[in-house]
Amino acid sequence: MIEARGLEKRYGDKVAVHDLSFTARPGVVTGFLGPNGAGKSTTMRMILGLDRPTRGEVRVNGRRYRDAAAPMHEVGVMLEARAVHTGRSAAKHLLALAQTHGISRRRVDEVIDMVGLTDVARKRAGGFSLGMGQRLGIASALLGDPATLILDEPVNGLDPEGIRWIRGLLRDLAAEGRTVFLSSHLMSEMALTATHLVVVGRGRLIAETTVAEVIAGASPAAVHVRTPAGSALRDALAGADVTVTTTSADTLEVSGRTSEQIGTVARDAGIALFELTPRQVSLEDAFMALTQDAVEYTTQSTLGSAGTGRAGGVPRPSSAAAVTTTAVTTTAASTDTEKRLALTGSPRSEFQA
Amino acid sequence: MSTQTINAPHDVPPAGPSVHAPARHQARSGPRVTQLRVLRSEWTKLTSLRSTAWTLLAAVAVTVLLGMILSRVVANDWVHYSAEDRRTFDATATSLSGMYLAQLAIGVLGVLVITGEYATGMIRASLGVVPRRLPVLWAKIAVFAVVSFGMMVVANLIAFSAGQAMLAPKHIDVALSDPGVPRAILGTAFFVAAVGVLGLALGALLRNTPAAIGTLFGVLLVVPMIVGALPGRLARISDYLPSASGDALMQVVRSPDLPSPTHGLLVLVGYLAVTLTAAAILLIRRDA
Numbered sequence: 001m002i003e004a005r006g007l008e009k010r011y012g013d014k015v016a017v018h019d020l021s022f023t024a025r026p027g028v029v030t031g032f033l034g035p036n037g038a039g040k041s042t043t044m045r046m047i048l049g050l051d052r053p054t055r056g057e058v059r060v061n062g063r064r065y066r067d068a069a070a071p072m073h074e075v076g077v078m079l080e081a082r083a084v085h086t087g088r089s090a091a092k093h094l095l096a097l098a099q100t101h102g103i104s105r106r107r108v109d110e111v112i113d114m115v116g117l118t119d120v121a122r123k124r125a126g127g128f129s130l131g132m133g134q135r136l137g138i139a140s141a142l143l144g145d146p147a148t149l150i151l152d153e154p155v156n157g158l159d160p161e162g163i164r165w166i167r168g169l170l171r172d173l174a175a176e177g178r179t180v181f182l183s184s185h186l187m188s189e190m191a192l193t194a195t196h197l198v199v200v201g202r203g204r205l206i207a208e209t210t211v212a213e214v215i216a217g218a219s220p221a222a223v224h225v226r227t228p229a230g231s232a233l234r235d236a237l238a239g240a241d242v243t244v245t246t247t248s249a250d251t252l253e254v255s256g257r258t259s260e261q262i263g264t265v266a267r268d269a270g271i272a273l274f275e276l277t278p279r280q281v282s283l284e285d286a287f288m289a290l291t292q293d294a295v296e297y298t299t300q301s302t303l304g305s306a307g308t309g310r311a312g313g314v315p316r317p318s319s320a321a322a323v324t325t326t327a328v329t330t331t332a333a334s335t336d337t338e339k340r341l342a343l344t345g346s347p348r349s350e351f352q353a
Numbered sequence: 354m355s356t357q358t359i360n361a362p363h364d365v366p367p368a369g370p371s372v373h374a375p376a377r378h379q380a381r382s383g384p385r386v387t388q389l390r391v392l393r394s395e396w397t398k399l400t401s402l403r404s405t406a407w408t409l410l411a412a413v414a415v416t417v418l419l420g421m422i423l424s425r426v427v428a429n430d431w432v433h434y435s436a437e438d439r440r441t442f443d444a445t446a447t448s449l450s451g452m453y454l455a456q457l458a459i460g461v462l463g464v465l466v467i468t469g470e471y472a473t474g475m476i477r478a479s480l481g482v483v484p485r486r487l488p489v490l491w492a493k494i495a496v497f498a499v500v501s502f503g504m505m506v507v508a509n510l511i512a513f514s515a516g517q518a519m520l521a522p523k524h525i526d527v528a529l530s531d532p533g534v535p536r537a538i539l540g541t542a543f544f545v546a547a548v549g550v551l552g553l554a555l556g557a558l559l560r561n562t563p564a565a566i567g568t569l570f571g572v573l574l575v576v577p578m579i580v581g582a583l584p585g586r587l588a589r590i591s592d593y594l595p596s597a598s599g600d601a602l603m604q605v606v607r608s609p610d611l612p613s614p615t616h617g618l619l620v621l622v623g624y625l626a627v628t629l630t631a632a633a634i635l636l637i638r639r640d641a
Binding site for chain 2: 045048049050051052065066068069070071072073077079080082083084085086087088089092093095096097098099100101102103140144
């Protein structure tokens with residue numbers, strides 16, 4: 001169980017984390033999602049007492065982490081795979097960590113086995129590949145058989161087999177009643193591993209939600225239609241809640257109607273359809289929409305066109321709208337924008353409420 | 354990516370054997386951080402780096418070899434010594450002179466004990482598992498101090514014996530049981546270990562290997578030269594430098610230019626107390 005209340009971290013003038021509150025519960029995998037620079041690592045460091053919050057507090061299993069008698073038993077951590085002395089072997093590294101808590105050598109061998117590092121355990125950690133380093137980090141997190149696991153970007157650098165393994169491992173750990181809290185900047189990864197989501201951007205909470213909600217929110221997608229009678233279909237579909245975008249001579253993007261409805265309308269109007277394809281909003285799109293306002297590092301050109309192209313344009317979530325529109329150069333630009341705005345609606349209003 | 358693949362994994366029940374051995378939630382008597390356990394951990398850390406063994410070996414080797422060489426040179430040159438030179442000749446200090454080189458090795462090792470962790474990121478793992486932090490610092494100091502002091506006592510005993518053997522043909526050697534000799538051997542070992550601990554404290558304060566090594570040897574080697582250039586009236590400042598404390602602890606034949614061994618010991622302890630207190634306060638206060 002991790003409970004953050006009003007966490008704030010400033011480095012001089014820079015606010016890395018602002019008024020962040022969330023809860024990660026036992027028995028579920030909670031994803032901590034946000035673009036690079038959103039304050040994820042800083043927040044994780046505050047949970048562990050490595051960084052002192054400027055304001056607010058965070059409790060782990062009901063108390064401050066530093067007050068725990070057996071910190072490794074409360075929380076297993078992998079903040080960064082490279083928190084290892086490069087000159088020490090993996091086995092000695094783990095042994096040194098284990099000894100602080102009186103954890104046995106048997107347990108050290110056990111976790112080495114568990115993460116599949118047995119063959120290289122006596123080798124210097126400095127020579128490890130990124131994936132091996134990641135496994136070593138996970139081994140150190142598991143050493144104390146912790147009630148809560150905190151992992152920063154655990155799939156980073158793992159090969160496909162390793163990624164499958166870590167996903168299964170995290171689900172199993174949560175199923176055993178542990179709190180699993182992991183960060184990522186990849187929505188697709190979160191969708192496969194996490195059930196709950198804490199979404200941050202620019203150090204602020206954007207949404208505390210579930211993967212299911214994000215996917216549900218992403219559903220009102222467009223339907224891609226190819227027909228020789230584009231304008232006729234367009235007229236036939238016309239309605240207050242329908243948006244039709246003509247993307248080329250014979251293709252339309254329709255939102256506000258399902259493919260079934262469009263097919264029926266076309267039949268009734270005697271219009272032939274060559275293609276009728278429902279388009280899902282990708283999870284990455286859904287995530288982008290959630291965090292668009294909060295991306296800290298955006299490419300220069302995108303920022304520039306957002307500023308000039310839409311001066312006096314859309315009022316409130318203007319940067320979201322503008323950035324998306326100008327950034328997406330494909331034919332479906334306007335539809336995309338609408339979808340994204342629709343998406344941002346629910347979680348954000350929830351957050352503001 | 355379709356929603357099917359997204360939802361699927363959550364519906365799959367956790368399959369296969371549990372990922373961890375059962376029945377380890379035995380909180381009370383089981384895993385718990387104690388100072389003794391952190392000491393054990395730091396012992397493992399220090400002894401599991403190859404650089405430690407090499408550096409300690411180098412410190413012992415230079416202590417013994419330099420002590421032997423200098424003693425031999427003095428013995429060969431003895432006939433040319435003036436009466437005044439012979440009166441002030443310190444057979445013990447000569448055979449222990451290898452400490453001037455050994456302090457470099459031990460000083461660097463002391464710095465690396467902590468900056469090595471900052472450089473590699475290991476410090477976040479170390480402080481992450483011991484969030485009270487201070488036990489880690491105390492354990493590092495204790496383990497390193499005991500190891501380096503112990504090694505230097507052994508090195509000094511060998512250097513003393515070998516050095517006196519070189520001086521024996523001229524009958525200018527002294528015995529281990531002579532007054533002041535055991536104190537000089539232990540005192541010199543203490544000085545070298547103290548230089549290492551000073552390096553450790555500077556490493557903890559500066560968290561950067563070159564900065565800490567530069568500061569340590571700036572204070573030990575360069576500052577005495579600057580003080581030496583001062584007018585005689587101010588020259589007594591050197592009595593309060595750590596380097597003079599080393600010479601003071603090493604001498605058996607008292608020199609008027611050096612403070613007493615006790616004075617040297619107190620000055621060293623003062624430096625250690627101040628730097629270690631500062632290191633402890635900053636370790637608690639600063640973000641890791």
